[in-house]
Amino acid sequence: MASAVLARAQIAAHTCDSLCELVRGLQEGAGVIMLAEEVLADPAAAALTEALGSQPPWSDLPVLVLARQGADSPVIVKAMERLANVTVIERPMRVASLISTVRTALRARNRQYQLRELLDGLRESDQRKTEFLATLAHELRNPLAPMSTALTLLMRKPHEPAEARRYYELMGRQIDHMVRLVNDLMEVSRITRGKIELRMEAIALEAVIEDAIELSRPLLEGARHVLSTELCGEPLVVQGDGVRLTQVFSNLLNNAAKYTAPGGKIRIVLREEGSDAVVEVWDNGTGIAPEMLKSIFEMFVQVSGTSKAAQGGLGIGLTLVKSLVELHGGSVEATSAGLGQGAMFCVRLPLTRVETGMPQSPAPADRGWPASLPGTVLIVDDNRDAADALGELLRSMGVSTRVTYSGDAALRMVAEGPPPGLAILDIGMPGMDGCELATRLRADPALAGLILVALTGWGQHGDKERIAMAGFDHHLLKPLDLPALISTLRPP
Known part of the structure; x- marks a missing residue:
C-alpha cells in the first residue's frame, strides 16, 4: 500500500519481502529505508544495524519507521x-x-550525495596538486645536474676565458629553465588549464x-x-617559445630514457612534412x-607494470x-607495437616561413650601465649573499654602490650621504619591509630624483599593486635579469 501511494507521487520505491533482502539491497544503494515497527523485532535487525553502522563518513541513510499509535514501544526505543x-x-x-516526510528524507540524502562528490573532488584535486608540485620540484633537479658539473x-682547474x-x-640556460619552472610553481593550475x-x-x-638533448x-x-639524431x-x-619547446622534447627524451633498459637505443628525428615540422622520438x-595509447597523455597515467622503470615518476611529463x-598549434601522438616493443612519440608543429630562411639573431645590445644614471646605487636586501653579489656585479661595471641588509640601516646610510640616484630594494625583509622603506624614501625631499627598483620573488597581481602604491618606478623578479634592468633604466 505504501509503495502504491509513493508511486502515485512519482517516488520510486522497491519492496523487500524480508530484512535479509533489504540488507542485500543496501549494497546497491538506497535513498531512504521505510520499515514497519513489527519488522524490527526480527533477529535479522542486527544485520541491518551492522550495515548502517558500516556506512562511509559522508553517509547517514535516513530510516523511516511506521509505528503503532499510542505509547512508545520498547522496540522503537531500541531502534532509535x-x-x-x-x-x-x-x-x-x-x-x-507520508509523502512529505519521504521527500524531505530524499532531499537530505541527495545532499549527502553532493557532499560525497565534493569530498571526492577535493581529495582528487588536493592529490593532483600535491603530486604536481612534487613533480615540478623533481624537474627542478634536472637543470641542477649540468650546472653542478660545469661548476666542478x-x-x-683554471680555464681560458673562451673555454x-x-x-x-650552459649554466645561464639551465638557470633560465629553473626560473620558468619556479614561475609554474606559483601558478600550478596554469598548465592543466592551458x-x-x-x-x-x-x-x-x-x-x-x-638544447633538449643537453638538458x-x-x-x-x-x-x-x-642516442642518435x-x-x-x-x-x-x-613560431614558438624556445624554453617551452625545449621542455617538450626534453620530457620526451627523459620519458624514453626512463622506460628503456640501460644500454638502450634512443633516436630523435626532425623532418619536414608538408606545412609541418615533424619531430619523432624513438626508443626500444x-x-x-x-x-593505453590514448590515455598515456592524461594526468598521472603510467603504463601498467612500469612504475619501477619510471624511477618514481608521477606521470605528468606527457x-x-x-x-x-x-598551445603551439601542434599535435602529439604515441605509437607502439605493444609491451616490450619500444615506442615512438611524434610531435607536429606548423612551420613558419622566414624570408631569409633563418631567424636573425638580434644585434648585440649595449649592456653597459646607463651613463644617464649618475650617483650611487643603494642595494638593500636581508639576504647578504644576494646583496653582496649584486653589489660586486655592478661595481665590475664601474658603478658606485652601497650595500646594506635592512631598512633601518638603509635609512641611516642615506642620512649620512651622499644621496643615491638609484635604489634596488628587496621587498620581503623582516622588520621594515621594502614597501615601507620605499614610502619613507619617497617622503624625503632630498631624494626627489631617486629611482626605486623592487627586486623580489613576489610577483602576483596583488604584489604588483602593493609595490606600485609604495612608489616604486620598476618591479623586477628574482633572480635579477641584468639586461632587463639596464634596458628598464635606459631612457626611451
Missing part, C-alpha cells in the same frame, strides 16, 4: 538507540504526511632539439643509452599496450608535452 538517523511516523497516517669543471664561456652559457604565457618568436627547431644528457648518459638538412623554423624500451604542443 541503534539506528542513528531515525524518523518515527505513527499509524494511521495522512498520505500527505670550472673549480678543478670557460661555454660553461657559463593558461601559460608563451614568449613567441621565430625559432629554429634544430637549436631547440640540441636530458645526464639521464641518458647515466643509463648508458645510445637525424636532423633535417635545411633549417626548420616554427618497455613499449605501450594498445589500450601531459605537459600535450598541453604545450597544443
Whole structure:
C-alpha cells in the first residue's frame, strides 16, 4: 500500500519481502529505508544495524519507521538507540504526511550525495596538486645536474676565458629553465588549464632539439643509452617559445630514457612534412599496450607494470608535452607495437616561413650601465649573499654602490650621504619591509630624483599593486635579469 501511494507521487520505491533482502539491497544503494515497527523485532535487525553502522563518513541513510499509535514501544526505543538517523511516523497516517516526510528524507540524502562528490573532488584535486608540485620540484633537479658539473669543471682547474664561456652559457640556460619552472610553481593550475604565457618568436627547431638533448644528457648518459639524431638538412623554423619547446622534447627524451633498459637505443628525428615540422622520438624500451595509447597523455597515467622503470615518476611529463604542443598549434601522438616493443612519440608543429630562411639573431645590445644614471646605487636586501653579489656585479661595471641588509640601516646610510640616484630594494625583509622603506624614501625631499627598483620573488597581481602604491618606478623578479634592468633604466 505504501509503495502504491509513493508511486502515485512519482517516488520510486522497491519492496523487500524480508530484512535479509533489504540488507542485500543496501549494497546497491538506497535513498531512504521505510520499515514497519513489527519488522524490527526480527533477529535479522542486527544485520541491518551492522550495515548502517558500516556506512562511509559522508553517509547517514535516513530510516523511516511506521509505528503503532499510542505509547512508545520498547522496540522503537531500541531502534532509535541503534539506528542513528531515525524518523518515527505513527499509524494511521495522512498520505500527505507520508509523502512529505519521504521527500524531505530524499532531499537530505541527495545532499549527502553532493557532499560525497565534493569530498571526492577535493581529495582528487588536493592529490593532483600535491603530486604536481612534487613533480615540478623533481624537474627542478634536472637543470641542477649540468650546472653542478660545469661548476666542478670550472673549480678543478683554471680555464681560458673562451673555454670557460661555454660553461657559463650552459649554466645561464639551465638557470633560465629553473626560473620558468619556479614561475609554474606559483601558478600550478596554469598548465592543466592551458593558461601559460608563451614568449613567441621565430625559432629554429634544430637549436631547440640540441638544447633538449643537453638538458636530458645526464639521464641518458647515466643509463648508458645510445642516442642518435637525424636532423633535417635545411633549417626548420616554427613560431614558438624556445624554453617551452625545449621542455617538450626534453620530457620526451627523459620519458624514453626512463622506460628503456640501460644500454638502450634512443633516436630523435626532425623532418619536414608538408606545412609541418615533424619531430619523432624513438626508443626500444618497455613499449605501450594498445589500450593505453590514448590515455598515456592524461594526468598521472603510467603504463601498467612500469612504475619501477619510471624511477618514481608521477606521470605528468606527457601531459605537459600535450598541453604545450597544443598551445603551439601542434599535435602529439604515441605509437607502439605493444609491451616490450619500444615506442615512438611524434610531435607536429606548423612551420613558419622566414624570408631569409633563418631567424636573425638580434644585434648585440649595449649592456653597459646607463651613463644617464649618475650617483650611487643603494642595494638593500636581508639576504647578504644576494646583496653582496649584486653589489660586486655592478661595481665590475664601474658603478658606485652601497650595500646594506635592512631598512633601518638603509635609512641611516642615506642620512649620512651622499644621496643615491638609484635604489634596488628587496621587498620581503623582516622588520621594515621594502614597501615601507620605499614610502619613507619617497617622503624625503632630498631624494626627489631617486629611482626605486623592487627586486623580489613576489610577483602576483596583488604584489604588483602593493609595490606600485609604495612608489616604486620598476618591479623586477628574482633572480635579477641584468639586461632587463639596464634596458628598464635606459631612457626611451
